[in-house]
Amino acid sequence: MNKHFSTTGIVIRKVDFGEADRIVTVLTEDMGKIDCIAKGARRLKSRFCGRLELFSEIQITCYQGQSLACLNEAHLIDGFPDVKETDRHRVLFYIAELTHRLIQDQQQIEGVYPLLHETINHLKEENKTDVILHTYLVKLLTLSGFLSPWNQCATCNETLNIEHPIHLGDDANVICQSCSNAAHRRIEAPLIKWVNFMQHYPLPNTLKVQVNEKDHQSVWLWLQGVLGNLLSTPMKSESFLQSVA
Ligand SMILES: [Zn+2]
Incomplete structure (x- = not known):
């Protein structure tokens, strides 16, 4: 070497x-x-x-x-402009801590660097910090393999039909009706569509979407649950976020 x-x-x-x-x-x-x-x-x-x-x-x-x-x-x-004590800074701290904790030393994951780079650049100019944060988390979890694509059943790989009931699997992935059992919670179509969109479209596209408050809250609650299962200890910068998430 x-x-x-x-x-x-x-x-x-x-x-x-x-x-x-x-x-x-x-x-x-x-x-x-x-x-x-x-x-x-x-x-x-x-x-x-x-x-x-x-x-x-x-x-x-x-x-x-x-x-x-x-x-x-x-x-x-x-450099990143001095925007201390603003929502943007709080979101950045959260992103930095989470990226550090989800990625192992010397682990190279295709696509994560351009994602972080683009996210930081958008945070310099955009005020939709919540959408930027949610999109970053969904994309990072997908790239690092913690989340499978939300357009197919994580168990049988069948393409999901949004008209049919879809359930949340054990590890934050989605499963079809036939693969689910009574323990699996059904999730609503708007949440599936939105997560799917964040997974598959670039950040500039997600920033153009008008997300209603209810879907916005559901995504954040779901993401917190996923991260809670993945991380053995809570995020240090979690409390920073209360005002923006
Ligand atoms: Zn299935």
């Missing part, structure tokens, strides 16, 4: 380490999620100053040490 490497990524986590160092977690374009140590990053005159902020898109050069990659250089490609 080449000990030196360069890549592009987005900072999704930063933690203080030792006296003056910082460990940053970067979701990269081509190497999955990596941790790297930025030596002296908390010093006033650090060469990394202002370049390793959360959600910044950076070009990095690293040296692979025994356990951690060591950051040699970081160039800022695009």
Whole structure:
């Protein structure tokens, strides 16, 4: 393995380490999620100053040490504007934490980097933070294999007919009437249609959809249930979201 490497990524986590160092977690374009140590990053005159902020898109050069990659250089490609204490920032923190928790170290999942990149860019300009958040979660869960396509039965793979009863399976997937039993809750057609749409259409398209408050709430409740089953401990940034979700 080449000990030196360069890549592009987005900072999704930063933690203080030792006296003056910082460990940053970067979701990269081509190497999955990596941790790297930025030596002296908390010093006033650090060469990394202002370049390793959360959600910044950076070009990095690293040296692979025994356990951690060591950051040699970081160039800022695009920073996230200072929108602290706004809905957009709360949504970003939630997205960053969830992405970090659902993706394993060095795990490269096709499509996740462009999804995060596009989501962050939309959050810079759009105010429909709730739709952006829900779409991101549905797409991330689908890309990472936690959610199967909602246009087919997760058990028999038959294409689902929205006119017939459809049920929620054990692991958040949907199943047809014949594959369901009494324990499976029936779900309503608008929710199925909306999740299906978020799975299959690009974010700019989902932003054009007018979602009524009831469907909006059902999606959020369902997503919280799915994440509650997936994660062993609650999200730290969960409380941030109460005002926007
Ligand atoms: Zn079935």
